[in-house]
Amino acid sequence: xxxxxxxxVGQDEMINAIIIAAIEPRLSGVLIFGDRGTGKxxxxxxxxxxxxxxxxxxxxxxxxxxxxxxxLCESCRERQLQGHLPVxxxxxxxxxxxxxxxxxxxxxxxxxxxxxxxxxxxxxxxxLARAHRGFLYIDEVNLLEDHIxxxxx
Numbered sequence: 001x002x003x004x005x006x007x008x009v010g011q012d013e014m015i016n017a018i019i020i021a022a023i024e025p026r027l028s029g030v031l032i033f034g035d036r037g038t039g040k041x042x043x044x045x046x047x048x049x050x051x052x053x054x055x056x057x058x059x060x061x062x063x064x065x066x067x068x069x070x071x072l073c074e075s076c077r078e079r080q081l082q083g084h085l086p087v088x089x090x091x092x093x094x095x096x097x098x099x100x101x102x103x104x105x106x107x108x109x110x111x112x113x114x115x116x117x118x119x120x121x122x123x124x125x126x127x128l129a130r131a132h133r134g135f136l137y138i139d140e141v142n143l144l145e146d147h148i149x150x151x152x153x
Contacts, residue, residue, distance in 0.1 A: 005046035018047050053089040061125040062132045093134030095127050
């Protein structure tokens with residue numbers, strides 16, 4: 001169960017910032033900071049639960065927006081040219097970035113098992129792909145390794 005967004009009190013600036021981030025997709029992120037227990041993660045999860053499901057290309061690891069052709073990944077562009085771009089509705093993702101995450105886990109990497117087993121080169125998207133069009137929640141950003149922060153920025 002998610003705490004109700006409307007029940008969060010005393011955090012007006014934080015609430016306004018994440019609402020604006022949810023409304024305006026060109027705003028690429030919000031940095032929320034505060035002491036433990038001030039409702040940072042609760043607010044993000046509560047807002048995500050309020051948002052309506054979004055249209056996404058079925059089977060796409062990046063949850064591409066089927067309405068915005070300019071934002072389609074290479075695979076979805078190919079499928080669109082073939083006239084087959086199935087759409088389904090999915091919840092707005094909230095993805096937690098664990099403190100010990102590696103670059104491969106964050107941005108993705110070549111699937112070594114498939115490469116060794118049958119010689120196919122398949123890219124396995126990482127946490128950024130899962131969070132695309134949603135929220136990437138990073139708790140304790142100051143404890144992340146410097147190279148991971150560089151990747152994120």
